[in-house]
Amino acid sequence: MEKRLYKKDFGSFITSLQGLGYKTVAPKKDNNLIMLDEIQGADEISLDHVITNNSIKEFFFPKTEKVLSYRMEKNKVEIEEPEGFAVKAVIFGSRPCDAFSLPVMDKVFNWDCSDKFWVQRREAITIVTIACDKCDSYCFCTSVGLAPDAKQGSDVLLTKISDDEYVVETVTEKGENLIKGLEGVFSDSPSGVPDRQVATVEKKFAIDKVKPWLDENFVHKVWTEFSLKCIGCGACTFVCPTCHCFDIVDECTMTKGDRVKNWDGCQFKMFTMHTSGHNPRSTQGERWRQRIMHKFKYYVEKFDSILCVGCGRCSRVCPADMNISEMLEIIATEASQPGNKD
C-alpha cells in the first residue's frame, strides 16, 4: 500500500535510519554547491535544487579507492585485502537519473568477472530517490528514455505532492524491507489520487536516430568541428554518473603501499597513449568521438543499454560550453537530412 512521508518527519526518518546502523547520505549545501554527502541530521538536507553537483557514482565507485594494500620487506611482499569499504547506507534524495545510472553500470562492473568493490557497495546501499519537481535547460532524461519520476535503479521513490508531503512507492524488495523497518515514520495514504508535482522535461532529440547514424559515421567532420573548443579538461567525465573509466596506480612509502583505482577519463591525451608515444586517439576530436560512441553505440552493442541518463551535468560543468544534448541534436538532424561528411 502507498504511504506518505511528511517533510516534518524527515528528522525521525534520518534518526531511525541511523538507529538501524545506516550511514545517511543526502543533498547538502556546500558553499554554492549542492553535494550528495553524509549528513548527521535532517536539518542538513537541501531539497531546493534541480540536481546535485556531484553524481551518485562516487558512493559506489569512489574517486580514489584502495584495491589492495601491501607490505614490503627486503624482497618479500605481503598483500592485504581492503576491508570495510562497503558501508551500510541509505542515499536519500538522489535523482531518478542518478539512480538509473546504477543498473546501467552494473553491466560493465559485472561483465565476465565482477568488481567486488562495486558489487558489495551496491548490496550495502539503499537508494531513496526523490522525483524531480523541477528541471533546467540542461536536463534531457526524456530524450534518453527516462523520466523525471522514473523508478529504475531506485529502491524507494518519493514524489512531491505538496510543499510538505511526499507519496512513497517501494520499487524493490530492498526498499520494501527498509520501509517495513521504519514503522511510525511513514503515514498511511488518505484516499483520493494525489497531485504529483513532476517536472516536464522537454524532449530534445530522437534517440532512435542516433545509433544508426553513429554506425555509419565514424569518419565525419562533425567530430572535429564540435570539439574544436574542447580544452580536454575531462570535467565532463568526472561529473558523469555513467563514466566509469579508471586508472590503477601504486602509492607507497619504502615499506608499505596501496594499489589504488582512480577515476580517469577518455578526454585526456595520456589516456590511450602507448609507451612508444604512439596514440590511437591523438586528437581531441577523436577523444570526443570516443565519448559519444562509447555512450550511444559501443555500450549499446555490448550491454543493450545507453551509457547516458540525461542528467546534463557534463554540459553544466563544461568550461568551454560543450553541450552533449546539442551534439545529439546535431546527430539526429544529420540522420534525417545528411549533409557533407568532410
Next chain:
Amino acid sequence: MDNIYRPYLMNISDMVDEAPGVKTFRLNFSNEDEGKKFQFQAGQFALYSVFGYGECTFCIASSPTRKEYIECTFRQAGRVTNALRELNIGDTLGFRGPYGNVFPIEEWEGKNLVFIAGGIALPPLRCVIWNCLDLRDKFKDVTIIYGAKTVADLVYKHELKEWDARDDVNLVTTVDPGGETPDWTGKVGFVPTVVEQAEPSSSNTIAIVCGPPIMIKFTLPVLEKLGFKQDKVYTTLENRMKCGLGKCGRCNIGCTYVCKEGPVFTAEEISKMPDEF
C-alpha cells in the same frame, strides 16, 4: 567474492639481458599450489607489477608447453618498466592474468606457418613459436621472419641462433638500413620488404604477424599480394590497458575491447574495425 585486481606473487628465478634496455625475466609462483593450478594459452597477456611503482601490460613470452615457469620480456621505457629493470633474482613481483583470447593453434595443424615480427614484438610470437616447435610434428614448414632496427636490438639472440641451426625452421633475420654491423650475415631492409622478397607461399599457410602499428600496416598488404586470405593472417594487438578485464575503458578499437575480445585478431577482423589504431 574474489578481488579481481589482486595479483599472484611471483619470484624472479632468472634474467637475461636481450638488447639495450630489453630484459627477460623467468618467474616462478611464490605459492607452489597457485603455480600448479595456473594455466594459460599462447597469445594471452598479463599485468606485471612492481610493488610501489604500479602495473604494466605485456604478453606472456614463454610457451604454455613449458609449465614450470613464465617468462616475460620488456623494454625499459616508463616508470614501472624502469623499476622492473632494477629488480634482481629472488625479488617478488605481482602478476595478474592470464587475460585475453588465444591463438587457435589446434586449427593450424597440418599447415605451414610463417611468423613475422618486428623489434620488441617478437616476445608475443616467441610464445606461439615455441608452442608450435614443441609440437613440431603437427605442422608443416615453419618460417620465421624477424627484423629489428639494429643488430643490437634483435632480442632472443641465442634462440635466433638455435632456430637458425634447426633444419625444420627457416629463419630470415633483417635489420633496418644502417643498423647492420660489418659481420652481419642477415638481410638489410624493412620487414615488409623482406617479407616480399622471401615470398612465403600462401598455399595452406597461416601467417602470424606482430610488430609496431606501422610495420603491421605495411606488412598486411604485402601478404595480401602474396595471396594470403585475410582470415589466414593473425596478429596480436597491444593497446594501453589498466585493468585487462574490460572495465577501465581505454583499450577499445571501436566496439572491440582488445583486452577481452583480443589481443589476437585475424586481419579480416581488423579490416572491419574503424581506423583507430
